[in-house]
Amino acid sequence: MTKLLIATDAWGPQINGVVRSLENIAAHASGFGVDVRFLTPTDFWTLPLPGYREIRLALANPRRVAGFIADFNPDFIHIATEGPIGLATRRACLAGKRTFTTSYHTRFPEYVAARLPVPIRMSYAALRRFHSAAAGTMVSSPSLENVLAGHGFRNLMRWSRGVDGTLFRPRPENALADLPRPIFLFVGRLAIEKNIEAFLKLDLPGSKVIVGDGPLQTRLAANYPKAHFLGSRSGEALAEIYSSADVFVFPSRTDTFGIVLLEALASGVPVAAFPVTGPLDVIGDSGAGVLSHDLREAALRALDISREHCRRYAAKFTWKESARQFFDNINVAQNRGLAIPLADLAEPA
Structure with a gap:
């Protein structure tokens, strides 16, 4: 060996x-x-x-x-x-x-x-x-x-x-049932390089949910009180939140890949992101998300994408x-x- x-x-x-x-x-x-x-x-x-x-x-x-x-x-x-x-x-x-x-x-x-x-x-x-x-x-x-x-x-x-397609999958339970829909989700470190405010500033219907922690958590939670900051989650708790969302919004312009993109897709959730390194490679022209320099437009258009299509596309990526x-x-x-x-x-x- x-x-x-x-x-x-x-x-x-x-x-x-x-x-x-x-x-x-x-x-x-x-x-x-x-x-x-x-x-x-x-x-x-x-x-x-x-x-x-x-x-x-x-x-x-x-x-x-x-x-x-x-x-x-x-x-x-x-x-x-x-x-x-x-x-x-x-x-x-x-x-x-x-x-x-x-x-x-x-x-x-x-x-x-x-x-x-x-x-x-x-x-x-x-x-x-x-x-x-x-x-x-x-x-x-x-x-x-x-x-x-x-x-x-x-x-x-x-x-x-x-991506772990067994853990991250569409689920019947709704972990976010008490929030107005549609639900736009972000998962990741709350740090400057994630460009989270580009998402939080968007004028979107429904609810914005943030999962993760980091150095910007206190400031972001204070500046955007209408957003729902859930802190760090993992395992089944995280997977249930993914599957309960309607669109996964990925505002980063500097990630090299973005495993969270695959976790969202495997959960049946379409992606909205900028057309940059990471989203361009994961989403590309797959139809499993919308890439646009207008992130609000991308988030709203992603609502029309089939959850089944997202799940099938994510199955191509295995550990x-x-x-x-x-x-x-x-x-x-x-x-x-x-x-x-x-x-x-x-x-x-």
């Missing part, structure tokens, strides 16, 4: 697409003959991320990471994130001349630019340097691949996402297929070797 170490700064109790993707990789690993171990913030002392205390930053260093690697002695290493654990693992891999892959989950340049006066090109240059040493960088969609290729990234590999793509990429990368020239191995990471 192949031994694979996955290093990630994103891990529970966080609820996000990175964590969910890695959890499903682990769930399907044995079926592909892979023994997966994770190097996560739970293996280190951590500090809360300033301004976003829900996220813990690991106090990782290459020496300790090298010890984890030596103890497990993996056949291959995948670095899922560009945070402290990812950086320390990259250094350890380069020092040990170990081949590794990376994945690009988050459009940090756009996120940073939304908070600080940092030019996007500078952030992309730093990220390009991080990923350039990898034998392959996995991306979730054609649109994201084009964006990164335009910024000089190379050795890009496709790794799509899936097993996602895992197959991931492990196929690992096999290809093992044959490539380190992408960075050996002469540059001593270069600071």
Whole structure:
């Protein structure tokens, strides 16, 4: 059985697409003959991320990471994130001349630019340097691949996402029966990069429901008292809310994929979103949603979409297929070797 170490700064109790993707990789690993171990913030002392205390930053260093690697002695290493654990693992891999892959989950340049006066090109240059040493960088969609290729990234590999169609499904129960219809739903982190106010400002009939928490929760709830903020939900409770909605509104312009889009569709709920990376790849011309620069128009038009059609379309996306793509990429990368020239191995990471 192949031994694979996955290093990630994103891990529970966080609820996000990175964590969910890695959890499903682990769930399907044995079926592909892979023994997966994770190097996560739970293996280190951590500090809360300033301004976003829900996220813990690991106090990782290459020496300790090298010890984890030596103890497990993996056949291959995948670095899922560009945070402290990812950086320390990259250094350890380069020092040990170990081949590794990376994945690009988050459009940090756009996120940073939304908070600080940092030019996007500078952030992309730093990220390009991080990923350039990898034998392959996995991306979730054609649109994201084009964006990164335009910024000089190379050795890009496709790794799509899936959905649990057993958990997320149309249900007879209505968890939102006490709210006026139609119900427009958002699920995700309440943070600036999600562009939630673009949804909350819309003049729409019925009710707006927000599921999730984050640094903007208090301010948004105070500024939009007519919206219904339900906090964080998971499992059956979340699935029941999805299936009780009429339209899922996805206002983000910076997500790399959007697993929540698939969860909504699998629940029989059409999507309204901007025509940007993520929605363009998941929804495209499927007819399972409406993409428009006028988000209000998209939300209202989505009301006419068949719930059965949404469900059938979502069935094309499975976590097993996602895992197959991931492990196929690992096999290809093992044959490539380190992408960075050996002469540059001593270069600071």
